[in-house]
Amino acid sequence: MKKAVLILILVFSGISFGFIPNNFLVEGIVTDDAGAPLPGVSIVEKGTSNGTVTDIEGKYSLTITNEKAILTFSYIGYLTQEVKVKKDKSLDIKLSADTEQLEEIVVVGYGVEKNEMTNGSVENIRAADVKRSRAKTIRGMSSMAYEMEADDYGNFNTEEYDLINDNIFQTPKSNPLSTFSIDVDAASYSNLRRMLNNGQTPPKDAIRIEEMINYFDYEYKDPSGEHPFSIATEMSDAPWNPNHKLVHIGLQGKKPDYTMTQPSNLVFLIDASGSMNAQQKLPLLKSSLKLMVNSLKENDRIALVTYAGNAGLVLKSTPVSEKDKIIDAIENLEAGGSTAGAQGIELAYAVAETNLMKEGNNRIILATDGDFNVGVSSTSELVRMIEEKREKGIFLTIAGFGMGNYKDGRMEQISNAGNGNYYYIDNIREAEKVFVKELRATLFTIAKDVKIQVEFNPQKVQAYRLIGYENRKLNAEDFNDDKKDAGELGAGHTVTALYEIIPVGVESEFVKNIDDLKYQNIEKTETNHNNELLTIKFRYKEPNGSKSKLITQTLKDQSKVLNKTSDNFRFSAAVAEFGMLLRDSEFKGNSNYAQVMQLAKGAKGNDTEGYRQEFINMVNSYKLYSKR
Numbered sequence: 001m002k003k004a005v006l007i008l009i010l011v012f013s014g015i016s017f018g019f020i021p022n023n024f025l026v027e028g029i030v031t032d033d034a035g036a037p038l039p040g041v042s043i044v045e046k047g048t049s050n051g052t053v054t055d056i057e058g059k060y061s062l063t064i065t066n067e068k069a070i071l072t073f074s075y076i077g078y079l080t081q082e083v084k085v086k087k088d089k090s091l092d093i094k095l096s097a098d099t100e101q102l103e104e105i106v107v108v109g110y111g112v113e114k115n116e117m118t119n120g121s122v123e124n125i126r127a128a129d130v131k132r133s134r135a136k137t138i139r140g141m142s143s144m145a146y147e148m149e150a151d152d153y154g155n156f157n158t159e160e161y162d163l164i165n166d167n168i169f170q171t172p173k174s175n176p177l178s179t180f181s182i183d184v185d186a187a188s189y190s191n192l193r194r195m196l197n198n199g200q201t202p203p204k205d206a207i208r209i210e211e212m213i214n215y216f217d218y219e220y221k222d223p224s225g226e227h228p229f230s231i232a233t234e235m236s237d238a239p240w241n242p243n244h245k246l247v248h249i250g251l252q253g254k255k256p257d258y259t260m261t262q263p264s265n266l267v268f269l270i271d272a273s274g275s276m277n278a279q280q281k282l283p284l285l286k287s288s289l290k291l292m293v294n295s296l297k298e299n300d301r302i303a304l305v306t307y308a309g310n311a312g313l314v315l316k317s318t319p320v321s322e323k324d325k326i327i328d329a330i331e332n333l334e335a336g337g338s339t340a341g342a343q344g345i346e347l348a349y350a351v352a353e354t355n356l357m358k359e360g361n362n363r364i365i366l367a368t369d370g371d372f373n374v375g376v377s378s379t380s381e382l383v384r385m386i387e388e389k390r391e392k393g394i395f396l397t398i399a400g401f402g403m404g405n406y407k408d409g410r411m412e413q414i415s416n417a418g419n420g421n422y423y424y425i426d427n428i429r430e431a432e433k434v435f436v437k438e439l440r441a442t443l444f445t446i447a448k449d450v451k452i453q454v455e456f457n458p459q460k461v462q463a464y465r466l467i468g469y470e471n472r473k474l475n476a477e478d479f480n481d482d483k484k485d486a487g488e489l490g491a492g493h494t495v496t497a498l499y500e501i502i503p504v505g506v507e508s509e510f511v512k513n514i515d516d517l518k519y520q521n522i523e524k525t526e527t528n529h530n531n532e533l534l535t536i537k538f539r540y541k542e543p544n545g546s547k548s549k550l551i552t553q554t555l556k557d558q559s560k561v562l563n564k565t566s567d568n569f570r571f572s573a574a575v576a577e578f579g580m581l582l583r584d585s586e587f588k589g590n591s592n593y594a595q596v597m598q599l600a601k602g603a604k605g606n607d608t609e610g611y612r613q614e615f616i617n618m619v620n621s622y623k624l625y626s627k628r
Contacts, residue, residue, distance in 0.1 A: 162409030210468030307344025370407030
């Protein structure tokens with residue numbers, strides 16, 4: 001009886017003195033000094049994980065539980081502000097550009113060329129928690145030297161990025177064919193955004209230009225006829241080298257009637273190891289999955305598999321109509337232990353196969369920082385395992401989270417092997433983009449093993465270079481080999497590729513002369529082909545098919561003036577140019593940030609979600625840092 005009285009006293013005392021939190025909403029708009037709205041500004045309740053980001057109009061709203069809370073407003077290239085909240089009042093903020101001329105820039109070091117610095121894990125790394133390495137800038141941040149230092153606990157930043165060597169110019173005399181697999185992954189762009197927003201300069205091998213380009217949607221014509229995608233081509237001067245030409249190739253996937261789409265059998269494979277115990281990892285992952293569950297249909301099914309020291313089935317395949325049960329299972333996830341990733345993959349495929357929907361979409365969604373360290377853990381072994389599993393008609397999507405020990409190269413290779421997509425989730429807005437706005441398109445595969453092969457006319461083309469896709473190149477003979485795996489295309493997805501071309505007669509340091517061939521006369525072409533610049537061939541299979549279909553299209557030698565090209569052409573060129581600057585590519589020519597911004601601003605088009613404006617803001621901020 002005494003215990004009950006004591007409890008009542010405490011409860012009533014709490015009410016009278018206001019100890020029970022009283023939630024209230026803080027909202028407002030964030031602008032720059034000129035009054036222009038700033039989308040993507042990070043807003044965090046200081047000392048907590050409670051936060052949000054501004055929308056395309058710079059607006060935000062955030063529920064606060066502490067009347068004395070302080071909000072931190074931060075955005076790359078602008079001075080961070082801390083402001084005390086005012087209950088029942090809107091809170092509008094102006095951020096001032098940080099234009100201080102930096103002689104030194106503080107960065108967090110990153111492993112480059114797949115460089116594993118140490119076995120020490122980084123559990124909860126933030127820029128303020130480490131002894132940062134310093135590197136003096138040499139003509140901008142793109143030529144940065146990295147020095148690794150341990151934090152106060154002896155841990156190291158062990159992020160990994162596979163080595164990327166830029167595609168070089170090839171001559172049609174010796175290499176008339178360029179063959180590659182399509183790529184709709186977008187992880188490189190959002191990972192880049194994370195680094196820039198944290199004031200870090202990205203290692204060049206973190207920049208995959210094709211993923212930057214394909215992060216954005218492009219307005220191509222909808223397909224008609226028997227094939228599930230349309231093809232668009234365009235040519236103009238290369239902005240960074242007016243003596244060269246730039247060829248733009250775009251694919252537009254068919255947009256299905258989503259009311260008629262088949263149900264989905266989904267398995268969430270969640271990394272719940274100790275390395276995920278950080279705010280930008282498991283908590284963000286849980287919020288992301290809840291967004292996804294709320295966007296699914298009631299006849300879709302979800303199973304939940306986790307792995308740490310070993311793998312386990314947390315939730316058997318459950319219809320989305322039992323949403324509360326699924327949400328509870330997600331909420332109860334906790335991080336701890338080592339990382340038996342391979343065991344988790346095995347179990348996830350077994351669960352997916354047990355609940356296989358022959359007339360539905362079957363997919364595993366792997367959410368992880370990629371740090372596998374128990375059982376099969378080498379990238380090559382994991383890739384071979386995934387290659388065996390993909391034949392069962394189960395697709396794979398990978399969502400990367402976190403920083404400090406992020407294994408980008410490993411996840412890209414696994415995704416490529418698993419008939420799937422690869423994303424990086426750096427904030428809740430990106431989670432909404434991937435798991436809500438683009439979810440159905442991702443789940444509904446309309447074509448698999450999509451390959452592109454381009455043949456160049458040596459009478460018109462002296463040399464050519466595919467921009468990006470270094471990890472997606474195929475041998476010429478792979479194009480007709482239906483056993484050779486390639487990329488998948490989701491409903492409504494677009495794919496964009498760019499070639500830089502050196503026309504015949506243009507002098508260039510990139511053209512390497514070779515001796516005339518003795519047994520072939522490659523330059524001889526039929527008269528009716530003389531006005532053709534190139535021929536594009538596409539191969540694809542239906543989602544459940546084993547035999548590919550062929551589409552062929554030619555591009556005439558007809559170049560437009562740059563300012564008369566489509567928004568698609570100019571914006572993709574701007575993104576490619578920014579990527580070459582970030583990589584400090586030997587092929588960047590006369591590239592500069594002012595030109596990137598001018599191209600992008602003039603090609604923003606119908607930017608309803610604000611992604612293109614965000615790109616422009618990001619380039620502008622990076623320009624301030626680099627002083628280029």
